[in-house]
Amino acid sequence: MKAADKTKKTKGLHNRDNMGYAFIAPFVLVFLTFNIYPVARTLYLSFTDYSGFNVPTWVGLTNYIRVFKDKLLWEAFGNTVRIWGINIILQLGIAFLLTIVFSDMKYRTRGLSIFRALFYLPNLIAATSVAYLFKTMLDWKFGSFNQILKGIGLISESVDWMGTPPLLRTAVGVIGAWMWFGNSFIMLMAGVQGINRDYYEAAAIDGAGRWKVFGKITLPLLKPIMLYVAITSLIGGLQLFDIPYLMTLGQQKQVRAVNTAVMHLYTMAFKNRQIGYAGAIAFILFFIICICSILVYLMMYSKKRKEED
Amino acid sequence: MTKKVNQTIIYLLLLLLSTICLLPFIMMLVNSTREGTDIMKSFTLIPGDYLIKNWEVVKENLNIPRGFANSIFISVLSTALAAYFSSLTAFGFAFYRFKGRKVIFTIIIVSMMIPAQLGLLGFYDLSMKLGLIDSFIPLIVPSIASPATVFFLRQYLLSVMPKSLLEAPRIDGASEFYIFHKIGLPIMSPGIATMAIGIFIGSWNSYLLPLVILNSQRKFTLPVMIASLNAVKNIAQNIGATYVAVAISVVPIIIVFCFCSKYIISSISSGSVKE
Numbered sequence: 001m002k003a004a005d006k007t008k009k010t011k012g013l014h015n016r017d018n019m020g021y022a023f024i025a026p027f028v029l030v031f032l033t034f035n036i037y038p039v040a041r042t043l044y045l046s047f048t049d050y051s052g053f054n055v056p057t058w059v060g061l062t063n064y065i066r067v068f069k070d071k072l073l074w075e076a077f078g079n080t081v082r083i084w085g086i087n088i089i090l091q092l093g094i095a096f097l098l099t100i101v102f103s104d105m106k107y108r109t110r111g112l113s114i115f116r117a118l119f120y121l122p123n124l125i126a127a128t129s130v131a132y133l134f135k136t137m138l139d140w141k142f143g144s145f146n147q148i149l150k151g152i153g154l155i156s157e158s159v160d161w162m163g164t165p166p167l168l169r170t171a172v173g174v175i176g177a178w179m180w181f182g183n184s185f186i187m188l189m190a191g192v193q194g195i196n197r198d199y200y201e202a203a204a205i206d207g208a209g210r211w212k213v214f215g216k217i218t219l220p221l222l223k224p225i226m227l228y229v230a231i232t233s234l235i236g237g238l239q240l241f242d243i244p245y246l247m248t249l250g251q252q253k254q255v256r257a258v259n260t261a262v263m264h265l266y267t268m269a270f271k272n273r274q275i276g277y278a279g280a281i282a283f284i285l286f287f288i289i290c291i292c293s294i295l296v297y298l299m300m301y302s303k304k305r306k307e308e309d
Numbered sequence: 310m311t312k313k314v315n316q317t318i319i320y321l322l323l324l325l326l327s328t329i330c331l332l333p334f335i336m337m338l339v340n341s342t343r344e345g346t347d348i349m350k351s352f353t354l355i356p357g358d359y360l361i362k363n364w365e366v367v368k369e370n371l372n373i374p375r376g377f378a379n380s381i382f383i384s385v386l387s388t389a390l391a392a393y394f395s396s397l398t399a400f401g402f403a404f405y406r407f408k409g410r411k412v413i414f415t416i417i418i419v420s421m422m423i424p425a426q427l428g429l430l431g432f433y434d435l436s437m438k439l440g441l442i443d444s445f446i447p448l449i450v451p452s453i454a455s456p457a458t459v460f461f462l463r464q465y466l467l468s469v470m471p472k473s474l475l476e477a478p479r480i481d482g483a484s485e486f487y488i489f490h491k492i493g494l495p496i497m498s499p500g501i502a503t504m505a506i507g508i509f510i511g512s513w514n515s516y517l518l519p520l521v522i523l524n525s526q527r528k529f530t531l532p533v534m535i536a537s538l539n540a541v542k543n544i545a546q547n548i549g550a551t552y553v554a555v556a557i558s559v560v561p562i563i564i565v566f567c568f569c570s571k572y573i574i575s576s577i578s579s580g581s582v583k584e
Contacts, residue, residue, distance in 0.1 A: 023401025
């Protein structure tokens with residue numbers, strides 16, 4: 001009698017656990033269709049000649065060989081790295097300084113929630129609007145930006161921001177930093193707030209100075225989040241598209257200056273209808289992003305090791 | 310004494326940074342009320358009285374209400390689908406020990422690391438094959454599978470809802486889906502709200518995907534419409550109208566932000582404190 005009860009119970013439990021499949025079924029179905037399949041399909045197409053209208057014909061590694069000979073692509077890749085460099089130094093630098101300011105024990109800076117909200121605001125706005133706003137403001141003749149600079153006497157002649165490649169690249173990098181530093185700051189600050197208060201109290205009892213506390217407690221414990229912030233900005237930065245694309249839309253001369261890898265991919269796929277080749281670019285870019293992420297990880301991880309030794 | 314001085318410097322720098330964040334928006338609002346020729350001549354923060362005339366130029370060239378309605382339709386539906394199905398999935402992963410759940414969950418987490426552009430071409434190709442080009446479906450339905458939201462809500466459920474809460478209704482004979490709707494969803498709602506705002510803003514601002522999928526004017530979302538300003542000669546010439554058009558796309562988000570900034574910030578923070 002007892003034994004029968006038990007089998008019945010375990011069987012019931014088992015059935016109930018299988019209900020989990022019903023709960024996740026819609027997700028899995030859509031996930032396979034719209035997330036996994038497109039990636040697999042892109043991979044397949046990257047080995048074919050395909051315009052979107054013909055039957056894909058297998059061409060082996062031809063597209064990948066072409067990637068290495070495509071001067072425009074490597075130029076675009078160089079642009080991406082240069083824009084990203086300016087962007088990331090400013091973005092993480094400011095975010096990091098702000099984290100130091102707001103976590104400092106001596107100054108106890110107030111107003112964190114208000115400043116946090118203000119700093120995050122630029123990130124909420126659609127990239128299209130941001131691009132349009134800055135494009136209009138940076139205009140050589142009519143832009144407010146030149147007017148302000150002239151007003152405070154920093155420049156006497158109008159600067160052609162959009163028409164000078166290095167200036168345009170810098171502008172795109174700065175706009176990226178402007179959009180994203182608040183986001184990095186919030187994440188770093190959340191990390192600081194997640195650190196157990198006991199460590200700080202113990203340090204205070206031991207009489208450690210604030211820079212020592214920062215260097216020995218805050219910084220090492222913040223490392224996983226710094227890694228997360230660095231890798232996500234790397235992935236986002238190397239996929240830069242909307243801002244430079246929209247700021248230079250229809251201006252052939254300016255496009256060259258800020259043509260990024262994903263802009264090149266977009267042009268190849270949707271303007272030149274070379275979807276197979278664009279697929280190869282996508283996978284090479286993915287490969288580069290993977291390598292860079294691993295490098296960032298190793299860099300931060302080996303540093304930590306050295307400190308422990 | 311030096312402490313006071315340093316503190317003042319810190320606050321001044323923070324104010325400067327805040328100004329840099331706000332100034333472009335203020336200039337946008339001010340310029341949208343000024344006449345084009347005025348804007349070209351000088352810079353000021355005093356609003357003009359040209360707003361309505363600028364708006365009329367916009368109205369002649371772009372169907373902004375239409376773009377607005379399209380954006381709202383897509384964003385609201387995407388957010389609702391993502392919120393409901395992510396909760397459902399998270400509930401399944403949190404409380405049922407079915408076979409293969411660890412493998413599936415790991416695949417979902419790994420997929421979060423894959424850059425969005427990797428699947429773009431396959432996605433476009435798939436939409437073309439299914440005859441869904443210039444349709445809203447490819448912009449809405451995929452949000453049923455939002456890996457990051459599932460991941461977040463599962464962690465959330467495990468921390469706020471003990472499994473024992475499921476026992477009582479089970480003894481009363483309630484079905485598993487009934488338990489999810491009556492107990493799971495309400496308990497998860499703060500977590501859902503946090504994620505939903507992020508999804509809404511992401512969908513509202515999304516550009517590359519609608520650009521690739523949509524191709525007729527009347528289907529355009531607001532960002533795609535704003536981007537098409539370039540092709541419209543009249544607006545480009547009338548710089549004040551350009552500012553009005555951009556302002557219209559920005560203001561709703563600022564309003565959402567004013568009411569929900571707390572949720573938004575906690576959703577970003579949650580991304581960094583996963584462990």
